[in-house]
Amino acid sequence: VLIGSGDSGYEKSAQKLAKKFPKRVGVHTYPNFTLPKLVFGGADVMLMPSRFEPCGIVQMESMRYGAVPIVRATGGLDDSVIDFDPATLEGTGFKFKDFDGWSLYGQMVRAFETYRDKEVWRQIQKNAMSENFSWTEVALKYEDLYRKAKHFKKGGFFHEDIFEN
Structure with a gap:
């Protein structure tokens, strides 16, 4: 599910996928304040690879509902998401520094590998949902x-x- 707007090329690609797979892909580029709560409540992960994000509230909403954020470490995303540390089980999501596909891919793989351990994943969700913003x-x-x-x-x-x- 894609919610919000961004690079028009990605939006168009996502809209093509939504037309091809209407029961599997949803694209909502206009503001809707109810939809994110429904999506985050049913999602395991929220991806926000922003180039620049002065504050950001989406990652906070996703954490509140248990959707673990994968974000680029910039601005408010860097301030509000704590990178998960498997040694201590502390952290609220996954962060990457460089704005490139490989950095994003690396954190997605890291998150999905962590997801395999349901007990650890549940701890990350609890950590995220416990954050007070x-x-x-x-x-x-x-x-x-x-x-x-x-x-x-x-x-x-x-x-x-x-x-x-």
């Missing part, structure tokens, strides 16, 4: 920072660990 924690940190800045502006004593945490 709400503003609550961020807002509390900003509140604390503003409180410290106000204290400093009022002539409060500067101490080097005032900005720790």
Whole structure:
């Protein structure tokens, strides 16, 4: 299933596949806020090989629903997806650095090989679904920072660990 837009050549190729295999391939290039939840709820993997992604919310949505992301390590994708480490079973998805087909292919193979071990795959899904992307924690940190800045502006004593945490 392809959701969203991108390179027009890839979109056209995907649309041809959808016409040829209508029961196996779905292409939805226009915004739809219900469809991703349905797709991610039934998907095992979400692929987002962006050249550039300043933030990205799709990977966060996919993790919430248990679709493990395979992303290019750029911008918000790099910030929000933790590359899976098989030694510790920590991580929320799979990342690749270089914007080329071989790097993408390598992470897809890595993900699909990991998928064979259902117990490990379930752990990655649990890790991903446990991520907290709400503003609550961020807002509390900003509140604390503003409180410290106000204290400093009022002539409060500067101490080097005032900005720790």
